[in-house]
Amino acid sequence: xxxxxxxxxxxxxxxxxxxxxxxxxxxxxxxxxxxxxxxxxxxxxxxxxxxxxxxxxxxxxxxxxxxxxxxxx
Numbered sequence: 001x002x003x004x005x006x007x008x009x010x011x012x013x014x015x016x017x018x019x020x021x022x023x024x025x026x027x028x029x030x031x032x033x034x035x036x037x038x039x040x041x042x043x044x045x046x047x048x049x050x051x052x053x054x055x056x057x058x059x060x061x062x063x064x065x066x067x068x069x070x071x072x073x
Contacts, residue, residue: 003052004044004048005039005044005045005048005049005050005051005052005053006049006052006053008039008042008044008049009035009049009053009056009059012035012038012039013035013059013060013063016031016034016035016038017031017060017063017064021064022064023061023064023065027064028057028060028061028064029057031060032056032057032060035049035056035060036049036056
């Protein structure tokens with residue numbers, strides 16, 4: 001189990017998935033590849049991320065589909 005991998009995933013999604021990202025296959029796949037490249041750059045393997053979270057692709061897609069910017073002020 002890797003808390004480090006899970007923390008990285010959710011922090012990365014928050015910082016790198018734009019609110020305008022499309023929920024299409026290519027956009028999500030490109031974001032998934034970027035996440036894995038960024039993780040490798042700091043020594044986190046894809047296995048370490050996915051062992052607790054499951055599919056990174058699905059996590060990114062879910063973040064796009066369920067994006068909630070909050071209430072307007």
